[in-house]
Amino acid sequence: MGERRHSSTDSRDRDNRAVAYRLLRAGDAHWRRSNQMSVLNTDLAKQLEASALGARLWRLRPGQASTKHRHPESEELYVLLEGTGRARIGEEEPLTLAPLDSFLVEPETVRQLFNDTDADQLWLVVGAPPEAVSSTLEMSEELLELMYPDGPKALPPELEG
Numbered sequence: 001m002g003e004r005r006h007s008s009t010d011s012r013d014r015d016n017r018a019v020a021y022r023l024l025r026a027g028d029a030h031w032r033r034s035n036q037m038s039v040l041n042t043d044l045a046k047q048l049e050a051s052a053l054g055a056r057l058w059r060l061r062p063g064q065a066s067t068k069h070r071h072p073e074s075e076e077l078y079v080l081l082e083g084t085g086r087a088r089i090g091e092e093e094p095l096t097l098a099p100l101d102s103f104l105v106e107p108e109t110v111r112q113l114f115n116d117t118d119a120d121q122l123w124l125v126v127g128a129p130p131e132a133v134s135s136t137l138e139m140s141e142e143l144l145e146l147m148y149p150d151g152p153k154a155l156p157p158e159l160e161g
Contacts, residue, residue: 022048022049024044024047024048029042029044029047029057030042030043030047031059034066034067035135035136035137036067036136036152036153037064037065037066037067037153038064039058039059039060039061039064039065039066040058040059040061041056041057041058041059042056042057043055043056043134044056044057045130050130051130052128052129052130053126053127053128053129053130054074054126054127054128054130054131054134055124055125055126055127056124056125057081057122057123057124057125058113058121058122058123058125059120059121059122059123060083060113060114060115060120060121060123061115061120062115062116062117062118062119062120063115063116063159064114064115064159065112065113065114065115065155065156065159066112066113066114067112067136067148067152067153067154068088068110068111068112068148068149068150068154068156069110069111069112069147069148069152070107070108070109070110070111070146070147070149071107071108071127071131071147072107072108072146072147073107073129073131074107074127074128074129074130074131075104075105075106075107075127075128076104076105076111076125076126076127077102077103077104077125077126077127078102078103078104078105078113078123078124078125079100079101079102079123079124079125079126080097080098080099080100080101080102080121080122080123081099081100081122081123081124082099082120082121082122083099083115083117083119083120083121083122084096084097084098084117084119084121085097085098085101085113085121085123086113086114086115086116086117086121086158087103087111087112087113087114088111088112088114088156089103089105089109089110089111090109090110090111094114094156094158110149112154112156114155114156114158114159116158116159136148136152
């Protein structure tokens with residue numbers, strides 16, 4: 001990881017409160033492929049030691065999708081940073097998004113990002129409160145069934161066949 005937490009008596013704001021932060025330089029971020037869909041992502045919250053939220057960058061290549069999933073307690077904010085974004089929320093028709101468009105999904109609502117375009121998509125996804133278990137490899141069968149109603153590798157109709 002890049003620089004660690006900074007807090008000292010020399011670092012104070014104008015109200016004389018200590019200033020604390022963590023910095024992760026882009027070149028220091030650890031990227032990996034997701035366990036189920038092999039989508040490239042970096043867990044910003046983990047690398048920055050966040051305690052009150054989860055945050056990841058996801059890079060979907062053409063033909064890729066995130067897992068079709070829901071969170072029992074977390075709401076998630078999705079921000080498209082690059083590309084033309086595609087997402088399905090619940091049983092609605094897919095959304096098409098432009099860079100810097102965003103949407104918020106409430107707990108219990110099924111959602112899935114997918115890329116049926118010819119260019120990469122880069123998403124920032126922030127959720128709170130953070131999930132106790134975020135790796136499918138560490139989830140109980142009961143939690144897997146709750147979070148992934150069609151299984152953890154379900155593709156959207158736009159990418160099937």
